[in-house]
Amino acid sequence: MSDAIVTALLELADDHLVLGHRLSEWCGHAPMLEEDLALPSMGLDLIGAARVLYTRAGEIEGKGRGEDDFAYLRDERAYRNCLLVERPNGDFAQTMLRQLYFAAFMEPYWKAALGSSDAVVQGLAAKALKEVAYHIRHSAEWVIRLGDGTAESAARMAEAVVELHGYTDELFLSSEAAQAAEAAGILPGRAALRTAWEAALKPVFAEAQLDWPEKVWPQSGGRKGEHGEALGHMLAEMQVIARAHPGAVW
Amino acid sequence: MYSQGLIGADGRTEEDEAFLAAFQARIDAEEKIEPKDAMPEGYRKTLVRQIGQHAHSEIVGMLPEGNWITRAPSLRRKAALLAKVQDEGGHGLYLYSAAETLGVTREQMTEELLSGKAKYSSIFNYPTLTWADIGTIGWLVDGAAIMNQIPLCRCSYGPYARAMIRVCKEESFHQRQGYEIVMTLARGTEAQKAMAQDALNRWWWPSIMMFGPHDAESAHSEQSMAWKIKRFSNDALRQKFIDATVPQAEFLGLKVPDPDMAWDESLNDGKGGYRHGPIDWDEFWRVVKGGGVMNRDRIKARRKAWDEGAWVREAAQAHAEKRAARRAGEDAGGKVAAE
Ligand SMILES: [Fe+2]
Numbered sequence: 202m203s204d205a206i207v208t209a210l211l212e213l214a215d216d217h218l219v220l221g222h223r224l225s226e227w228c229g230h231a232p233m234l235e236e237d238l239a240l241p242s243m244g245l246d247l248i249g250a251a252r253v254l255y256t257r258a259g260e261i262e263g264k265g266r267g268e269d270d271f272a273y274l275r276d277e278r279a280y281r282n283c284l285l286v287e288r289p290n291g292d293f294a295q296t297m298l299r300q301l302y303f304a305a306f307m308e309p310y311w312k313a314a315l316g317s318s319d320a321v322v323q324g325l326a327a328k329a330l331k332e333v334a335y336h337i338r339h340s341a342e343w344v345i346r347l348g349d350g351t352a353e354s355a356a357r358m359a360e361a362v363v364e365l366h367g368y369t370d371e372l373f374l375s376s377e378a379a380q381a382a383e384a385a386g387i388l389p390g391r392a393a394l395r396t397a398w399e400a401a402l403k404p405v406f407a408e409a410q411l412d413w414p415e416k417v418w419p420q421s422g423g424r425k426g427e428h429g430e431a432l433g434h435m436l437a438e439m440q441v442i443a444r445a446h447p448g449a450v451w
Numbered sequence: 452m453y454s455q456g457l458i459g460a461d462g463r464t465e466e467d468e469a470f471l472a473a474f475q476a477r478i479d480a481e482e483k484i485e486p487k488d489a490m491p492e493g494y495r496k497t498l499v500r501q502i503g504q505h506a507h508s509e510i511v512g513m514l515p516e517g518n519w520i521t522r523a524p525s526l527r528r529k530a531a532l533l534a535k536v537q538d539e540g541g542h543g544l545y546l547y548s549a550a551e552t553l554g555v556t557r558e559q560m561t562e563e564l565l566s567g568k569a570k571y572s573s574i575f576n577y578p579t580l581t582w583a584d585i586g587t588i589g590w591l592v593d594g595a596a597i598m599n600q601i602p603l604c605r606c607s608y609g610p611y612a613r614a615m616i617r618v619c620k621e622e623s624f625h626q627r628q629g630y631e632i633v634m635t636l637a638r639g640t641e642a643q644k645a646m647a648q649d650a651l652n653r654w655w656w657p658s659i660m661m662f663g664p665h666d667a668e669s670a671h672s673e674q675s676m677a678w679k680i681k682r683f684s685n686d687a688l689r690q691k692f693i694d695a696t697v698p699q700a701e702f703l704g705l706k707v708p709d710p711d712m713a714w715d716e717s718l719n720d721g722k723g724g725y726r727h728g729p730i731d732w733d734e735f736w737r738v739v740k741g742g743g744v745m746n747r748d749r750i751k752a753r754r755k756a757w758d759e760g761a762w763v764r765e766a767a768q769a770h771a772e773k774r775a776a777r778r779a780g781e782d783a784g785g786k787v788a789a790e
């Protein structure tokens with residue numbers, strides 16, 4: 202039972218760390234200075250949430266593992282994030298659409314998590330809900346600007362949808378661990394959030410003059426540690442110093 | 452982080468004596484000069500150059516530290532570094548805004564940076580090779596920046612002085628955070644200690660050079676002092692930095708890589724201070740003029756971000772225009788309907 206809860210918390214933590222790391226890759230390289238500030242700001246929110254969730258998972262597990270043990274000492278087969286968040290940044294259109302897809306899912310998720318039986322999850326939900334509102338606003342504004350901007354930006358935005366939409370299905374799938382956490386009242390169910398997610402996204406797509414894709418091949422596997430090839434490279438870079446100095450304190 | 456100061460600044464003015472005397476009287480009375488005030492062209496140009504260089508330094512300064520965000524060895528350090536680099540971007544933004552009050556645009560300044568015409572602090576043309584460089588940059592480079600910038604909080608130009616007050620608060624936080632990283636390494640494993648010493652060896656001299664040439668060789672300094680853009684000489688600030696930093700290194704058990712460094716009772720008007728060995732000014736000028744290890748890479752990275760972001764900025768512009776046109780159309784339509 203507690204194993205399942207730990208796994209479910211790690212799934213959620215990994216989603217946040219991996220996406221936060223992806224956003225941090227933009228820092229100093231964004232299309233404009235304002236985005237050099239906005240992307241790290243969202244990244245910091247996500248990494249902050251991951252830290253709370255890892256720490257909580259470690260407490261429940263009770264084996265003395267802390268946030269850095271989970272983040273730096275697990276390899277890609279042990280990471281449990283969904284595939285959407287590990288997708289490489291691509292261009293700015295893909296980064297913003299990926300953000301919108303994720304944030305529009307997390308908003309109803311955190312709302313439901315306000316009723317969590319776990320005080321840490323409940324507290325995090327209240328904080329994250331405020332942050333995610335900004336993430337949605339910011340990314341939706343960009344999806345609209347780019348979708349309804351120039352011919353080039355519209356083509357790139359349409360391509361981003363083709364690139365990423367297939368990865369959104371996995372957001373709504375609950376692993377066995379997540380189902381156990383739901384049954385225990387700790388984490389919300391996922392399947393029921395699809396209506397809210399589509400209701401948030403469809404008006405943005407309409408304003409961005411983007412077609413809502415009808416036919417996509419859904420991709421999943423992250424919750425079983427079956428990832429794409431990009432995650433291993435991301436983790437290799439992220440973990441290199443920590444792993445080169447076992448036991449060192451930083 | 453820090454502007455190189457006034458290398459190549461042209462402070463000449465052509466205004467008549469009475470105008471200049473009246474302006475100088477305001478400066479001497481410690482009045483703040485504000486954007487709409489009349490000011491000598493040389494004063495304006497000097498400030499545009501200095502604030503622009505300072506802004507560019509913040510922006511280019513994001514690159515060496517940004518180089519370690521994805522490899523920071525703990526989540527706490529990763530978040531702190533990401534926030535720090537973001538702060539530097541914020542400093543760039545306030546400073547560009549301060550420069551814009553003097554009649555230049557951010558686009559013009561960006562073009563000058565990308566074309567290589569505008570300078571930025573040469574410290575950022577050194578590479579960050581290990582995690583210890585991140586701590587050392589915070590400790591020494593942000594530390595040197597603070598020494599330079601605290602007097603700028605009292606700069607005669609109001610918008611610059613006000614921007615610096617906000618920036619200095621954040622820089623001193625960066626400095627403490629950097630020192631704390633180095634302290635953790637200095638108290639860590641042998642490998643971590645060696646990493647910390649190696650970083651100090653590489654960053655010490657470039658940090659000392661951040662204060663610019665010796666006073667005797669510093670052209671344009673005098674006019675800037677008279678205008679209270681600059682309040683202390685390069686050498687005075689450098690000495691202050693060394694006196695503050697050497698004991699910090701000793702406390703960490705690290706050795707400043709200057710074999711001539713010694714306490715000298717005669718320095719600081721007899722209060723004593725650390726006398727440093729000769730600075731390699733050839734290296735300084737080589738890096739300032741573009742010959743450092745990272746000069747080309749830094750500008751290439753900025754140009755790449757700018758060029759690859761062009762379609763995004765164009766789209767934002769196009770969308771804003773479409774929106775405005777639609778709104779104008781709706782307004783006109785609304786009027787017709789009402790009539
Ligand atoms: Fe700064």
Ligand SMILES: [Fe+2]
Pocket residue numbers: 452453454509542596618622
């Ligand atoms: Fe600065």
Ligand SMILES: [Fe+2]
Pocket residue numbers: 452539593621622625
């Ligand atoms: Fe700083």
